[in-house]
Amino acid sequence: MKPVKVGILGLGTVGGGTVHILQRNAEEIARRAGRGIVVTHACAKEIKKQVEFSTDDIVLTQQLNDVVTDPEIDVIVELLGGTTLAREMTLLAIENGKHVVTANKALIGTHGNEIFKAAQEKGVMVAFEAAVAGGIPIIKVTREGLAANKINWLAGIINGTSNFILTEMRDKGSEFNDVLKEAQDLGYAEANPEFDIEGIDAAHKLTILASLSFGIPLQYDKVYVEGITKITPKDVQYADELGYRIKHLGIAKRTEKGIEMRVHPTFVPHKRLLANVDGVMNAVLVNGDMVGNTLHYGAGAGALPTGSAIVADLVDVVRALTTDPGNRVPHLAFQPNTLSDIPILSIDEVETAYYLRMNVLDKLGVLAQVTNILSQNNISIEAVLQKEPRDEHAEIVLLTHTVLEKQVNVAIQAIEQLGGIEGSVTRMRLETL
Amino acid sequence: MKPVKVGILGLGTVGGGTVHILQRNAEEIARRAGRGIVVTHACAKEIKKQVEFSTDDIVLTQQLNDVVTDPEIDVIVELLGGTTLAREMTLLAIENGKHVVTANKALIGTHGNEIFKAAQEKGVMVAFEAAVAGGIPIIKVTREGLAANKINWLAGIINGTSNFILTEMRDKGSEFNDVLKEAQDLGYAEANPEFDIEGIDAAHKLTILASLSFGIPLQYDKVYVEGITKITPKDVQYADELGYRIKHLGIAKRTEKGIEMRVHPTFVPHKRLLANVDGVMNAVLVNGDMVGNTLHYGAGAGALPTGSAIVADLVDVVRALTTDPGNRVPHLAFQPNTLSDIPILSIDEVETAYYLRMNVLDKLGVLAQVTNILSQNNISIEAVLQKEPRDEHAEIVLLTHTVLEKQVNVAIQAIEQLGGIEGSVTRMRLETL
Numbered sequence: 001m002k003p004v005k006v007g008i009l010g011l012g013t014v015g016g017g018t019v020h021i022l023q024r025n026a027e028e029i030a031r032r033a034g035r036g037i038v039v040t041h042a043c044a045k046e047i048k049k050q051v052e053f054s055t056d057d058i059v060l061t062q063q064l065n066d067v068v069t070d071p072e073i074d075v076i077v078e079l080l081g082g083t084t085l086a087r088e089m090t091l092l093a094i095e096n097g098k099h100v101v102t103a104n105k106a107l108i109g110t111h112g113n114e115i116f117k118a119a120q121e122k123g124v125m126v127a128f129e130a131a132v133a134g135g136i137p138i139i140k141v142t143r144e145g146l147a148a149n150k151i152n153w154l155a156g157i158i159n160g161t162s163n164f165i166l167t168e169m170r171d172k173g174s175e176f177n178d179v180l181k182e183a184q185d186l187g188y189a190e191a192n193p194e195f196d197i198e199g200i201d202a203a204h205k206l207t208i209l210a211s212l213s214f215g216i217p218l219q220y221d222k223v224y225v226e227g228i229t230k231i232t233p234k235d236v237q238y239a240d241e242l243g244y245r246i247k248h249l250g251i252a253k254r255t256e257k258g259i260e261m262r263v264h265p266t267f268v269p270h271k272r273l274l275a276n277v278d279g280v281m282n283a284v285l286v287n288g289d290m291v292g293n294t295l296h297y298g299a300g301a302g303a304l305p306t307g308s309a310i311v312a313d314l315v316d317v318v319r320a321l322t323t324d325p326g327n328r329v330p331h332l333a334f335q336p337n338t339l340s341d342i343p344i345l346s347i348d349e350v351e352t353a354y355y356l357r358m359n360v361l362d363k364l365g366v367l368a369q370v371t372n373i374l375s376q377n378n379i380s381i382e383a384v385l386q387k388e389p390r391d392e393h394a395e396i397v398l399l400t401h402t403v404l405e406k407q408v409n410v411a412i413q414a415i416e417q418l419g420g421i422e423g424s425v426t427r428m429r430l431e432t433l
Numbered sequence: 434m435k436p437v438k439v440g441i442l443g444l445g446t447v448g449g450g451t452v453h454i455l456q457r458n459a460e461e462i463a464r465r466a467g468r469g470i471v472v473t474h475a476c477a478k479e480i481k482k483q484v485e486f487s488t489d490d491i492v493l494t495q496q497l498n499d500v501v502t503d504p505e506i507d508v509i510v511e512l513l514g515g516t517t518l519a520r521e522m523t524l525l526a527i528e529n530g531k532h533v534v535t536a537n538k539a540l541i542g543t544h545g546n547e548i549f550k551a552a553q554e555k556g557v558m559v560a561f562e563a564a565v566a567g568g569i570p571i572i573k574v575t576r577e578g579l580a581a582n583k584i585n586w587l588a589g590i591i592n593g594t595s596n597f598i599l600t601e602m603r604d605k606g607s608e609f610n611d612v613l614k615e616a617q618d619l620g621y622a623e624a625n626p627e628f629d630i631e632g633i634d635a636a637h638k639l640t641i642l643a644s645l646s647f648g649i650p651l652q653y654d655k656v657y658v659e660g661i662t663k664i665t666p667k668d669v670q671y672a673d674e675l676g677y678r679i680k681h682l683g684i685a686k687r688t689e690k691g692i693e694m695r696v697h698p699t700f701v702p703h704k705r706l707l708a709n710v711d712g713v714m715n716a717v718l719v720n721g722d723m724v725g726n727t728l729h730y731g732a733g734a735g736a737l738p739t740g741s742a743i744v745a746d747l748v749d750v751v752r753a754l755t756t757d758p759g760n761r762v763p764h765l766a767f768q769p770n771t772l773s774d775i776p777i778l779s780i781d782e783v784e785t786a787y788y789l790r791m792n793v794l795d796k797l798g799v800l801a802q803v804t805n806i807l808s809q810n811n812i813s814i815e816a817v818l819q820k821e822p823r824d825e826h827a828e829i830v831l832l833t834h835t836v837l838e839k840q841v842n843v844a845i846q847a848i849e850q851l852g853g854i855e856g857s858v859t860r861m862r863l864e865t866l
Contacts, residue, residue: 021581021723031648031771032580034759129578135724137578145562145570147465148454148744215464273706273730283728290454291568291731291741295716297706298727308724311581323756326467338464 003036004318007067007098009089010079011044011055014103014130017303018077018310019053025311033315039077041067050303068093075317077310078102087111090126094118099321101313103130103306109204112211112218116331123325127313132205133158133282135305136298137312142212142286143333149288151213153253155266155433158205160280160300161189161196162228162248166265167278170236170245176229188280198227199248199263206250209284210261214254214342215334219261222344226264235426238357238397239267242383244430245275251431258343260350267355267399267430273297274433285433293433348406353382353430356398358415359422366420367396373418377411379403393422399430436469437751440500440531442522443512444477444488447536447563450736451510451743452486458744466748472510474500483736501526508750510743511535520544523559527551532754534746536563536739542637545644545651549764556758560746565638566591566715568738569731570745575645575719576766582721584646586686588699588866591638593713593733594622594629595661595681599698600711603669603678609662621713631660632681632696639683642717643694647687647775648767652694655777659697668859671790671830672700675816677863678708684864691776693783700788700832700863706730707866718866726866781839786815786863789831791848792855799853800829806851810844812836826855832863 006022008015019039022029030036041059043066061067068076068089076093078100080086086107093100094115102108108115108128119126129139133156142151157163161183168179180197183189195201203223211218228248239246244267253260268275273295277283282300287293299305320328330336360366367386374381385397400408412425439455441448452472455462463469474492476499494500501509501522509526511533513519519540526533527548535541541548541561552559562572566589575584590596594616601612613630616622628634636656644651661681672679677700686693701708706728710716715733720726732738753761763769793799800819807814818830833841845858 017723025581025583025723028583028648029581031767032763034763034768135721136727137574140573140578141570141729144749145573145745146741147748148458148462148741150458150461215461271709273709276706276709288568288741290450290458290737290744292738294569294729294731296574296727296729299725304723305725308579308581308721311723312578315580316577319760319762320756322760323753327752327755329752330465330467334464335467 001035003038004074005040005072006037006075006077006314007041007070007073008039008077008079009043009064009067011042011047012079013048013050013303014306014310015044015079016048016050016053017307020051021304021307021311023053029311029315033318035318037314037318041070041073043067064089068098069096073098075099075101075314078104083107083110090115091118094122094124097122097124099125099317101127101310101317103310105131105201105204105208109207109218109220112208116336119331120336125317125320125328126331127317128208129313130306130309132208133284134298134300134302135308136282136284136296136300137309138209138284138296139212141296142209143329146286146288146291146294149290151254152287152289153251154209154213154284154286155249155251155274155431156206156209156284157247157274157277157282158250158284158300159196159202159248160282161193163277163282164188164280165197166228166246166248169231169233170240173233173237175233176231197229199225202248202250202263206252206261206263209250210252210259212333213252214259215332215338215340216259216342217339219344222261224262224264224347228265231265235357235428238385241385242399243270244268245270246428247275249431255345257349258345260345262347262350265428267428269432272433350405351402352405353402354400354408355428355430356400356412357426358396360394360396361420361422362392362394363420366418369418369420370396370415373411373414374400377407379407379411434468436471437507438473438505439470439508439510439747440474440503440506441472441510441512442476442497442500444475444480445512446481446483446736447739447743448477448512449481449484449486450740453484454737454740454744456486462744462748466751468751470747470751474503474506476500497522501531502529506531508532508534508747511537516540516543523548524551527555527557530555530557532558532750534560534743534750536743538564538634538637538641542640542651542653545641549769552764553769558750558753558761559764560750561641562746563739563742565641566717567731567733567735568741569715569717569729569733570742571642571717571729572645574729575642576762579719579721579724582723584687585720585722586684587642587646587717587719588682588684588707588864589642589717590680590707590710590715591683591717591733592629592635592681593715594626596710596715597621597713598630599661599664599679599681602664602666603673606666606670608666609664630662632658635681635683635696639685639694639696642683643685643692645766646685647692648765648771648773649692649775650772652777655694657695657697657780661698664698668790668861671818674818675832676703677701678703679861680708682864688778690782691778693778695780695783698861700861702865705866783838784835785838786835787833787841788861788863789833790859791829793827793829794853794855795825795827796853799851802851802853803829803848806844806847807833810840812840812844
């Protein structure tokens with residue numbers, strides 16, 4: 001059979017990785033796919049050769065349209081980044097009857113509904129395994145591997161930069177800002193790290209995973225997002241003392257009231273595998289009603305792991321070229337006419353346990369007042385640490401049982417009014433998973 | 434669209450789980466697959482209701498042929514166990530143009546080549562996700578998710594019974610036989626536990642994973658197999674002291690000389706996620722040349738996890754019903770005409786590191802003699818423990834660097850000849866993964 005022809009938009013880190021893999025493992029890939037997959041066209045302003053590849057047999061252009069509308073090309077790999085041009089080119093490719101493979105989580109997270117609708121109308125596929133957790137085939141696992149399950153919840157370390165920072169903070173007892181600088185020097189964090197450390201990138205990915213898990217439209221704007229910038233070495237140390245690790249998790253959960261979607265620093269029991277996923281690695285824990293917990297771990301970024309996901313998508317697309325569109329795996333795991341309008345809960349309605357830390361003047365009875373407020377708000381206490389006072393100051397650390405977020409907020413407000421409490425109460429959510 | 438009709442052979446634990454899932458999650462499954470999947474016929478000598486399901490709409494029979502040859506049925510789920518009748522019925526189903534889904538690792542491991550050939554000739558699918566690691570979609574991950582990779586090696590905890598026993602031995606310091614009895618009482622081990630504790634079950638599964646990873650025919654008879662029955666609490670404790678855990682691993686590795694396939698107790702560094710997979714849980718670590726390490730963890734057995742895998746296979750089969758056979762995912766991941774005849778290495782040719790334990794009479798100079806023998810055989814030492822003598826006896830524990838198995842055997846033989854050594858040398862392989 002003739003090789004399938006691919007046009008690639010962008011030859012940066014991931015684009016280069018993709019071409020490298022298609023060239024280097026060409027034989028292995030053809031042995032699997034039953035035919036070759038070759039990049040014939042590429043549009044690139046600059047070519048990054050982080051990994052080795054040849055452009056000898058690739059028609060290079062600076063005009064996106066040249067690639068996207070070329071009648072010879074079967075599949076477009078979109079690696080432009082951003083959402084404006086990427087959206088435009090993806091829609092144009094679809095309009096031209098091309099299948100699209102993309103690594104762009106922001107694009108899928110924010111414009112996925114529109115893109116999938118267009119693709120469905122045109123009978124083409126849009127594949128996006130590389131958009132979540134790099135080399136881990138978590139899209140395939142959730143969408144196909146766990147197809148027998150009603151997925152109850154998932155929790156993922158889906159941003160390598162923030163996981164690297166949290167790991168270093170714990171290993172070295174360092175301050176957030178110092179580790180961020182180190183991560184930037186090592187190339188693990190961007191010069192503008194906001195997307196990673198504020199949880200925006202994780203929220204895009206969580207949006208996608210939640211839709212695949214629960215059969216709901218993509219709703220990025222309803223994700224609650226909290227970054228890792230306010231975590232202190234003190235919190236990291238208390239977590240350790242209490243038998244937990246702080247991880248920046250994306251959590252999606254089906255409850256009777258609706259769907260929770262939230263990204264925030266989370267206390268995780270240190271014995272859980274997820275708590276032991278360190279450095280830049282990613283992992284997603286999925287709980288299905290039939291299978292129970294499954295965990296999937298691997299590299300979350302980088303030229304080759306992300307390229308591995310793109311090429312796997314290309315193989316899938318090649319296999320389904322002749323399948324009638326109705327029998328292909330649906331973009332969002334569920335048939336588009338069966339998507340559900342279950343409401344997404346606001347963070348106030350989320351139920352979870354909490355870690356609370358507060359500074360107290362060493363006055364007798366402050367702990368009693370605090371526990372009194374908690375009890376008035378029906379919040380029961382799982383553990384308490386009261387540290388020896390220093391300079392007349394002491395710290396109280398509490399872990400609560402599960403409670404509604406808005407109730408904790410009321411309690412925290414009341415605690416902060418107490419005469420014996422200095423400053424504000426530090427709060428982190430805790431999940432036993 | 435009309436629902437797809439399934440005939441099931443066996444309504445024991447897994448059969449019941451499968452029917453339970455298809456009934457309980459019928460809506461979810463149809464929302465994903467685009468049509469219903471219903472069990473219309475079942476052959477069962479006895480019906481185990483470990484989980485709830487209804488047989489009201491199922492035609493029950495005691496004749497396998499009634500189900501396998503019924504023209505109404507699209508897919509046969511084979512859950513007979515064993516390899517004789519299972520092979521016969523699978524081939525008969527194929528001959529009758531039916532697709533087959535099976536959980537039978539012994540069947541696929543030993544007769545898979547014949548079965549896949551017959552299926553290919555007839556243009557039907559044989560799906561076997563449930564045959565390896567229960568609810569973990571490891572077949573899908575290896576065969577599709579990592580399709581861009583040349584897989585270098587994999588290492589898996591793929592037998593829950595033996596992992597449960599090793600976990601208990603470590604947690605409680607117990608003897609193998611005591612824990613085996615406990616596992617039998619809990620229903621985690623069979624009355625005849627040989628398949629699990631001697632590694633035969635794991636070897637069947639490893640055979641399958643190796644073929645999917647390297648594109649080689651199934652070669653169960655070439656797997657080196659060693660069980661866990663000889664592990665003592667002493668070894669478990671030394672492993673701990675040295676920073677390792679003993680895990681019963683199935684390992685498949687591509688080397689320049691050929692393919693290694695081996696099942697044996699293995700020292701694994703305690704920081705590795707795989708070392709922390711405890712109890713009856715399974716996990717498979719796969720190393721691809723592009724993606725690096727990925728790990729997949731979950732329940733390895735049980736009515737619902739295994740049923741989850743069978744139903745996922747049914748969804749896949751339903752989607753590919755109208756696909757032309759040449760574009761389906763090949764049974765062994767690679768197109769059948771591209772399978773490779775790379776040789777499988779004998780255990781003598783395997784290179785790995787070793788843990789060695791020996792009893793010495795407390796004679797000065799025995800350690801020197803031992804290290805001398807190792808050095809003569811080009812075996813370098815990574816770590817040594819010499820325990821305080823008790824009753825004039827002492828123990829020497831050594832970890833070696835990587836070396837050829839046959840060289841270690843020569844050294845062990847020489848050590849056992851030494852006057853100061855009592856009994857035989859205990860040896861376990863060590864992998865840093």
